[in-house]
Amino acid sequence: MSPFVDRREELKALKERLTSDKFELIVIYGRRRVGKTRLALEAVKGLPHVYYLAVEGDNLRHFRETAERVFPEVKYSREDWEGTLHALKGKIIVIDEFPNLIKENPQVLSLFQRAIDLDLSNSKTKLVLLGSSVSMMTEKVLSYKSPLYGRRTGSMKLRPMDFFSLREFFPRASWEELVEVYGMSDGIPFYITQVELPFWEWLEKELSSPVSFFRDEVDFLLRYEFSEVSTYKRILEAIALGKTTPKEIRDFTGLRHSDISPYLRNLIETDLITREVPVTEKRTSKKGRYYVADNFLAFWFRYIFPNLSRIEEGTFSAEEIRESYDHYLGFVFEKVVRQFLIELNRASKLPFRFTKIGRWWYKNEEIDLLALNERKKKALFVEVKWKELSEMEAQGILRDLERKGELVGLDGWEKYYGLVAKKVTGKVELGEEGWLVWDLGDFKELKSLE
Known part of the structure; x- marks a missing residue:
């Protein structure tokens, strides 16, 4: 054990x-x-x-x-x-x-x-x-x-553990490898304890194993809650592939003429999906989007479910997952950064203490994270990038974030703008211009805050 x-x-x-x-x-x-x-x-x-x-x-x-x-x-x-x-x-x-x-x-x-x-x-x-x-x-x-x-x-x-708990399971892993593991396991102990490092070597071995837990895991989870497994699986697949509105989900699943609201409500109640609204909106807002609740389900529907036949035949490789994994980790890293900011907030390491944090969107414009203190009228806008950025690239992203920040309509608020990426060159220089910039190198700071 x-x-x-x-x-x-x-x-x-x-x-x-x-x-x-x-x-x-x-x-x-x-x-x-x-x-x-x-x-x-x-x-x-x-x-x-x-x-x-x-x-x-x-x-x-x-x-x-x-x-x-x-x-x-x-x-x-x-x-x-x-x-x-x-x-x-x-x-x-x-x-x-x-x-x-x-x-x-x-x-x-x-x-x-x-x-x-x-x-x-x-x-x-x-x-x-x-x-x-x-x-x-x-x-x-x-x-x-x-x-x-x-x-x-x-x-x-009991909910999944946070990202930073993975450090206790894998004390010698780099932060980059921990994000890769988190993209598959989330903070769910059973999946975390299946993993061995190096991650990609383990994943290749797991995919080729005739007794891999990947094959039947989601059916196992769904049968415990629902009798109509195939419909719920189709809806989860749609959401995992980025269909986040009821119309997009209906169109993808072919359930155009049936009301999918009860299915979505049941998936929320069982902690398999979440419904989010822009952080500036009330919970009852009609702008709600649906997201798969944990990374394991997102990983499974993106990489395992479409390739089950090839996994059985032994013709599917972890290398194929690796080719698009950085793109997939963009969304995963947003979850990680949200937890990072919450930890900094607890330790009063931000310009102000926020009382709520979430995504913001309007039409085709999106802000990855927006942290607010409504009483003091202060806002922190944050862009999240799972890539290595030069100082010039980071400047461009932050200036565009300032443009999007004006669209939110927080007139008279004190506004701060930040960026979190895998690696950022010129963090000191960017900080001198008034921006808040972090990368994986700053994650170790959290240990000293405990």
Whole structure:
């Protein structure tokens, strides 16, 4: 098992709850592969506990057998959920993939509610429920309609780790190679731990392996949430290939005459896509665009899905991915730079502290990142380039950014203009002209800010 990396805040918070002197019902959810199980197991390490991974059927019997191995007294309890939970009163109970219990018997929610209300709530029992079906955990466990509503004492939606966490997995890698890895893995622990460096050698080997996780991974993810996998896959493919408006998605998928809104809403609820509006607009703006939520899905639909037959035949090479990878990383690097700016903001290393950050667009004009402090009326416009730039090229980009900045309409605001690229020549000279300029060489600065 690979060493446990990052998640320090989440681990600390969870351990505090597990060692409290009162009843706790903690819900941890998030998409598959994001590290929920590993986090829970790390938190209970050294503490007497029952860990049970729910399956598709006969869960009560399996759970009792698992619990008996740790706490033999369970054997003498009544053979139902309430009797079993009573026998574990005061103990730590971790149930992974809790949605499988609900699928097997929807009444299990009411049975757990009854056990909590009548027996466990006045004890030191710690009940931790994990789930990868985001939609089911949200609807059946967390919503106000759920029998468990009002019983939980804490919930945690686990998201991918940030880009800078990859440094702990690959301490000797260059920042450039870390961006390349992030373009495939995002901050999702399962994918990160599959990678070996050098990245391109590993990818070539993985693509040629008959047991590669690439082949069935997305079907595996989608089947867990949806029955109509092919339609969702087509929509995800459209978005991954840059079709970001409902009309573009409809045209690409051929679903012109059907309402795709429910599909998009379901994909958002399950954390597979996000909807963004220009940062200066309200969330209800009709200018919304849709983006694939994580880099792995974007990578898979761009490079793996169209080439599955060739991968099976052994005629597809990682070199073909490498030919267009820098172009693909342009969008990935925007995500990285957003995280970089957020870290600088936390450390007060920018001209002002921003309160929101996002993209901006209008018709054919786009600004990669725009950071705002609306109360103080200050704005930072940032262009992001995954390439090496000369001082003259950087000047041209920054002057064009100033032109686009005027289109945003922030009259009377104090404005700053910045550029982040793979490498920029003449950063000092550009800084003397009043611009903010960073490249990969500045990423190491974040370590000193921790």
